[in-house]
Amino acid sequence: MPSEELIAEHVLEFPGGYTRTTGPVIGRFLTELRDGRIVGVRTAGGRTLVPPLEYDPDTGEAVTGEFTEVGPAGTVEGWAWVSEPRAGHPLERPFAWALIRLDGADTALVHAVDAGDVRAMRPGLRVRPRWRTGRTGHITDIESFVPEVTRIVSPVRTEYRVRPGKSLARFLEGIERGIFLGCRCGSCGKVYVPYRLSCPECGVAITEETELPDTGTITTFAINNLPDPRAPEVPFVSAYILLDGADIPMIALVGDVPAHEVRQGMRVRAVWVPEEERTASMSNIRWFAPTGEPDVEL
Numbered sequence: 001m002p003s004e005e006l007i008a009e010h011v012l013e014f015p016g017g018y019t020r021t022t023g024p025v026i027g028r029f030l031t032e033l034r035d036g037r038i039v040g041v042r043t044a045g046g047r048t049l050v051p052p053l054e055y056d057p058d059t060g061e062a063v064t065g066e067f068t069e070v071g072p073a074g075t076v077e078g079w080a081w082v083s084e085p086r087a088g089h090p091l092e093r094p095f096a097w098a099l100i101r102l103d104g105a106d107t108a109l110v111h112a113v114d115a116g117d118v119r120a121m122r123p124g125l126r127v128r129p130r131w132r133t134g135r136t137g138h139i140t141d142i143e144s145f146v147p148e149v150t151r152i153v154s155p156v157r158t159e160y161r162v163r164p165g166k167s168l169a170r171f172l173e174g175i176e177r178g179i180f181l182g183c184r185c186g187s188c189g190k191v192y193v194p195y196r197l198s199c200p201e202c203g204v205a206i207t208e209e210t211e212l213p214d215t216g217t218i219t220t221f222a223i224n225n226l227p228d229p230r231a232p233e234v235p236f237v238s239a240y241i242l243l244d245g246a247d248i249p250m251i252a253l254v255g256d257v258p259a260h261e262v263r264q265g266m267r268v269r270a271v272w273v274p275e276e277e278r279t280a281s282m283s284n285i286r287w288f289a290p291t292g293e294p295d296v297e298l
């Protein structure tokens with residue numbers, strides 16, 4: 001199963017979905033959860049985003065503000081099996097983190113599936129929420145999803161959005177302090193940033209935390225011609241940046257340079273927002289800007 005894809009997607013989803021105060025869109029979603037309903041928000045293009053976002057990820061436009069109830073049942077599109085749950089996980093027994101597309105939604109949300117056994121998991125598995133008693137308006141108001149008794153095979157899609165787990169929360173704590181927190185695998189020695197709890201190469205748990213500098217090298221990049229609320233102008237550049245000392249690149253915006261001058265091997269440094277404006281969010285980094293050092297051979 002595409003558990004590696006699931007993990008890799010962490011780096012593709014930036015500000016919108018992390019720890020923050022709830023705006024009207026997320027606030028509505030959480031309020032409805034408290035009342036035992038799951039709602040999505042409609043985009044101008046007619047898609048229903050669940051969980052709701054303030055901006056259409058396809059166009060960058062604000063969403064319509066029209067909410068619609070979805071589910072509560074849905075279809076599993078992908079999953080990663082957790083054989084040894086950790087403190088803070090929703091269940092104390094083995095379970096799956098799954099991408100679940102609720103009926104009526106056009107996007108999938110990530111939640112736990114209490115399937116009992118990994119062999120019960122498959123694409124197209126029909127699940128429905130098991131609600132917690134005493135709901136508070138939090139995503140954990142759904143304790144987990146559980147399989148339905150019937151089997152219906154549904155088409156599989158690969159578009160999804162991942163909410164931050166414990167390791168990403170730890171990474172964002174570092175970002176709030178203006179540091180990149182990575183970690184080193186004790187088995188293969190690879191350094192990962194953002195910080196993560198296990199090594200995707202070896203599968204072992206990672207315990208060694210390491211701080212990385214805020215300088216790095218652009219490995220690949222894309223010039224974007226669609227507006228994005230985070231970007232300073234159009235066209236703008238998003239790039240994979242290999243921080244000095246890291247073994248895998250992270251994705252970020254590039255600024256303070258015309259898009260057509262950005263190149264592979266360019267040396268860059270993070271541009272941070274002023275300390276007093278920082279929160280536990282990737283928006284602390286405006287973008288990466290060229291340092292002026294000579295390019296690096298990749």
Ligand SMILES: [Zn+2]
Pocket residue numbers: 185186187188189190199200201202203204
């Ligand atoms: Zn490793």
